[in-house]
Amino acid sequence: QMQLVQSGPEVKKPGTSVKVSCRASGFTSPSFAVQWVRQARGQGLEWIGWIVVGSGNTVYAQKFQERVSISRDRSTSTVYMDLSSLRSEDTAIYYCAAGGIGGWNNYFDPWGQGTLVTVSS
């Protein structure tokens, strides 16, 4: 059974960076992708990007292209989402989700439990 477990809540100051982790288990293919999505309080879902765990290939939303880096540690099946130059508008719950084989044309299932990132001075 596929499962994604994320790291705990973070509080960061504006201008700094945050790194959220997502540990995957129960996946049988090295080509599976992990997606990242965020949700501000009371708002909708916003796609950030994905990584193919086996190859390390990434695809990012243009909005985040210059500030985000998604990486992985194959030995621990852990994926990391690093967001820099944080501002108050980045305060949100960040979710990882399994994005199928290769990332392209795949729905998101299952999802991690979410990580609250708060940006405050």
Next chain:
Amino acid sequence: EIVLTQSPGTLSLSPGERATLSCRASQSVSNIYLAWYQQKPGQAPRLLIYGASSRATGIPDRFSGSGSGTDFTLTISRLEPEDFAVYYCQQYGSTPITFGQGTRLDIK
């Protein structure tokens, strides 16, 4: 970018009633790469429907999806108390992957 517009914003119904949720795309969604998710307070979204009409594993058959091109519908045939939540549509056929703004299904 494909913009997804969901309607209505809020739907108030009673248990046992039928719910019809709409998702309209600003351009055709490739190969019916359209999904629906349910989200309850304090929880991550859960996949209900993919490929516009295929139910995800473990999803009750009272949930059904239909549509193609730019118009898609999620139908819940008879509402159960646990179905009151927020529902999002998503297109995953082109990047950026986009979500609708959500429909809140409230108990009347």
